[in-house]
Amino acid sequence: MKSLAIRGAVLALFGALTIGLGQLFGLNLDAVALLGVALGGVIGLVQDRSQIERIGGFFVGFVLVWIAYAARAGFVPDTSGSRAVVLVVVILAATGICVATSGRLPFWSMLVGIAALVGSYEETYTIAPPLFIEESPTAATSVLLAVAMGVLATMLFGKEITGRRRAESDDSEIDDSDRNDSHRNDSDRNDSGSDEARHTKGVSA
Template sequence: MVKSLVTGLCLAVFAAVIIGLSNLLGLDLEHVALLGAALGGVLGLVPHRPAWGKVAGFLAGFLLAWLGFALRAAVLPDSSAGRAVAAFVVVALIAVVAAVSRGRLPLWSGLVGAASIVGAYESVYTNAPSQFLTESPAAATTVLLAVGLGYLATNLLAPQSEPHASAQPDPAIDARRAERGQRGQRDDSSSTTDLDDLVKGAAQ
């Protein structure tokens, strides 16, 4: 409970810092502060081995979703059908990346990456699809900065520790080992008893 509270407070502070940086540096970060901090926190909190895999998966999903906007701007009609085709292509490609990487780039992190750029840029794109080349880089940069600060909050100020999967105890294996140990003790006891009987018989 304390760990969750500390992590949440770290994220809250970083969300406020993002808005402060927006005002100080003249960046348009205010509307993505909470989105970026929350998604960066999710990326940092969910355990995955190797750790770089979830970051790479996030970036892959982010890039594919950005290319989805490019596809909509260049080829697809600005309609429900066009948006549906773009969404299908993006999610399908994220799934392919996760499958090809054999889980090293998890599906969930790719979806988080896609959600970050969509959440930051969808409304801007809807208002001005023709401005994709000028508006999308700014949206991508701002949300990546916000996500990076959220990820930093959960990994630097509230670092996560996760034992390797091979180091985690397996109750079934422990039970079999205990059973073998008990069998070995019974066999040793039986052997000792037989040896004592033989020695007594020889003495008589």
């Protein structure tokens, strides 16, 4: 529990630093700091594939949804039906890329990338779709900086988490092995008891 408290405190500290950096450099990071740092924490903490592959999947999802916004702004009428079609296309594209890379770019990290841009830009886009070219780079840069801070925070204790997960996995495998051995022993005792019973009946006869 102490280790968990430390990790949470470090992540919270980097969230506050994100807002401070935004103030220092004149960036509006207040609105996306929590979203970005939290999603960056997910990318850094989930021990599935290498960190480079997780980050690569994040950027794939991020770019896919940015292209979707570009299509909505320039080519697709902004209706409920068209938004549904774009959503389906983005998810299927992410699925296809995951399959094509044999899962090396995790599907879940692509979804995190999609969520990052949608969470930071959807409201702004809805207000003024024609300003996509001017406003989307600002939204993308802001949330990417916040995500980077979250990933950086998790890198400070990433090795500890990896070691803990491996230990838990080893313990789980040992427990499974012990249970299997116990089941085999029980089965052997039952078989032995059955043989003795049959032998006793044969002698009595």
